[in-house]
Amino acid sequence: MTESLFIAGDWGTTHLRLYLCRYVLDQPLNVLATQAGPGVSQVNGDFEQIFFDLVGDWLDKHGTMPVILSGMVGSNIGWQAAPYIDCPASAEQIVSGRTAFRARGIEFSIISGLRTINPLGAPDLMRGEELQLLGWMGAALDVKTETARLIVLPGTHNKWALVQRGKIETFVTALTGELYSLLQNHSMLIANTETADFSDHIFMQGVKVATTLESGQLLQALFTTRSRQVLGELSESHASSYLSGLLIGSDVVGSLALMEKQMGAIESVDLIGDSALSRCYQLALESVGVKAEVRDAVQIAMSGYEAVYLALYSLSGGSLPNSSAPKSSSPNSKGEIPL
Amino acid sequence: MTESLFIAGDWGTTHLRLYLCRYVLDQPLNVLATQAGPGVSQVNGDFEQIFFDLVGDWLDKHGTMPVILSGMVGSNIGWQAAPYIDCPASAEQIVSGRTAFRARGIEFSIISGLRTINPLGAPDLMRGEELQLLGWMGAALDVKTETARLIVLPGTHNKWALVQRGKIETFVTALTGELYSLLQNHSMLIANTETADFSDHIFMQGVKVATTLESGQLLQALFTTRSRQVLGELSESHASSYLSGLLIGSDVVGSLALMEKQMGAIESVDLIGDSALSRCYQLALESVGVKAEVRDAVQIAMSGYEAVYLALYSLSGGSLPNSSAPKSSSPNSKGEIPL
Incomplete structure (x- = not known):
């Protein structure tokens, strides 16, 4: 079987966006349905209830499937704290650093954030944007080359990230x-x-x-x-x-x-x-x-969730777990992650 | 008679402070009483009523006397608009630029603001701080000399003012x-x-x-x-x-x-x-x-009101109008002001 389902979620400070995703080998990721919900700052501790209320229909129809979440849901005011990984950080290291847990029989992964000493010499932090950088690294052709690239992620706290040789070298906010x-x-x-x-x-x-x-x-x-x-x-x-x-x-x-x-x-x-x-x-x-190329933010984010999903669940090429039977041997945060 | 009374007032965006002042020739200005009231942004057009409610007792006891106001009370959201005077501006020019009017038999002067092209090459504005600069110029010994002095007026909109040869040359906010x-x-x-x-x-x-x-x-x-x-x-x-x-x-x-x-x-x-x-x-x-000398802000402001009062009402040395009989010949905004 070369087709499977998972749920991807961007759970930030002010918004939650959930995507029911269908992965098919060698095809673009397909988003079958979406849901919107409250941001982390509007949730009073009951993350599990809010999540399952929103995706109940999806699970009833398709059975259990893994969930990958990014954003402030992994902060100390979120559902489960996911650590900050030090830069330089490869995609493998970011995925390895995730926080994994189970709730109501579903396996959750919350992507870790990144930290660095930025070019000002000060500590700097990222949480949420690393998912888009994973997507960019998955989509870009030259990330394994020597060429350094600067990625700008405009937003409330605008990030400038330096990617080179497949790693996020550093960034400044x-x-x-x-x-x-x-x-x-x-x-x-x-x-x-x-x-x-x-x-x-x-x-x-x-x-x-x-x-x-x-x-x-x-x-x-x-x-x-x-x-x-x-x-x-x-x-x-x-x-x-x-x-x-x-x-x-x-x-x-x-x-x-x-x-x-x-x-x-x-x-x-x-x-x-x-x-x-x-x-x-x-x-x-x-x-x-400076020439600036505008990339499609949603498409880049979906590439990011896909990259994380493949790293966690495609343990060998083409052998994906059935969506209704998640592998119990899926790597935890200490495991080696193939990518 | 070498003694007279006037009311000085700092009527800013968020606060009104009124001072009943006694001027005695060759003596420091004496503040006999103070009152506090609402700032310009809290007043719904009835500036006159608010003013006279606060100073009624003073007028009952001492008779009519002139009033000198500074701050946002002279802006387009204030009582009466007082213009912005262009820099470089001398104390004489600032006082001349005031807006004068009468209400309930009392003569009011609202000090004008200042405008300049600042050292960034941009237009810049001041309203309220010019009163303190008048006080500083009155108190400083070297303002008529060639020496340029930089005066810093920390606040919501911090001002850096350059004073030289008795004029406010320019400033930046x-x-x-x-x-x-x-x-x-x-x-x-x-x-x-x-x-x-x-x-x-x-x-x-x-x-x-x-x-x-x-x-x-x-x-x-x-x-x-x-x-x-x-x-x-x-x-x-x-x-x-x-x-x-x-x-x-x-x-x-x-x-x-x-x-x-x-x-x-x-x-x-x-x-x-x-x-x-x-x-x-x-x-x-x-x-x-850079060495910084901290000056007493209230004392400097009172020197400013005193300088304006003397410019407007001390038409020749020592001959001050009786506080209960303001001179009808007091100079208007087009008149020449002795200082």
Whole structure:
């Protein structure tokens, strides 16, 4: 039998997304159904009940099957804590580091996070994005080569990850998304979010200011979002575009400089994230001469779950466990994982 | 008669503070009584009623007297709009630019704000702090000399003002205080503000990181406030100290560099603001070799009101109007103001 089912789940701070996946040898992964549920921060301890309420129909129809979860569900406020694996980390090491447990006869794997000393010399953390990096590594052709690649994962806590020779060498996180959201919703810089009208032109004004600042001058540039409005240079409806340009421009110039210390000159990067946000990063990157390719975030994530599934359950080529009878000998977190 | 009374008021966004002041020739200004009331953002248009409710007893006891107000009360959400005066601006020009009006037989002056093109090349604004700069200029001995002085006014929107030859030449604003407050109260960086325990040592760690960053790297450094806690390097109770160090350190290094372009090497600055916050700026400034003298903010502000009062009502030396009979010939906003 070369076909089997599993459940993949992205259980983050604010959202849960579950996918019923059908794996067929040598074919693209097929998502048969999806479910949405509450994020980790909205769950009061009863992760098991919430999970089984959402997938009950799938299990009734198809029988038991393994579950692979990623995201904050593995943090200390999640269902079961999954450790942070040190960089440099290969796909094999990340999968090995998972936390495995059983509930109601189902085998669960929660993917571990990553930690590193980033190019600032400070500790840094990732939880959730490593799944997309696994997907990118599975899909990319050159990950086993010497060529270093920079992957940008725009989001609340934007990640810049350096992948080389099949390993995530290091990464750095910027507070860009969270800071934008706070300033957008709670600061004196933005009067009215409802009238916001995104303008590429105004966004690029912000990028240009940010990419020509000297050290320590973001705080001063941020205030100009207000002063330019009061003095009539910037409309209320364009203030968000300008603020976004300042923050993303600053992130781009600062993170590229940090990563160039690790990998030399950067000519191109891959972007994995929300498409509107990825496009903003693309505009900012291209303004400083770096080519940016936007990858399909959902497709990359599904490649990640597939890679983990194959590592855990395809113990020898083509011999997959029947979905209704998970192997009791499946490797635990201490086992050697073939990939 | 060499003695007279007036009311001074700092009517900002969140607070109103009123002072009943007695001026006696050649003596320090004497504050006889104070009142507190709602900030401009809490007032629904009835500024006059709120004002007279607070000072009714003073007027009943002492008769009419002039009123000098500063702060957001002169903004477009305030009582009466007072314009922004362009820098470079002398004390005379600032006082001339005031908005004067009468209500219930009392003469009011609302001090105008200041605007400039700051050293980033962007428009910048001040409203409220110009009163303290007037006080500083009145109190400082060297303001008519060629020596340029940098005055730091720590607050929600921190101001760095360059004063030379008796004029406020230019200034730059940093979002430091507002950003600290947002990150402290609403971000994932700080878990619990109630357990915060300020540590000079941890604050200086943040300052050191911020003052050694390259351009664009504040966003990455901010995230380390979280990662260092998760990995046990930084306690939850010290996270605020570290965050404060990052932001104030960044403001200091960036603003000094901007101002040095205008005035050459900076060896010392004057600090006017809340004493705990001024002390933080002093620590950060001294760590980068700049001596910082902390001035008494209330005393400086009272010197500012006194300077405005004398400019408006002391038409010739020693001949002050009787407090119960304001001169009808007091100069309006177009008049020449002796100072």
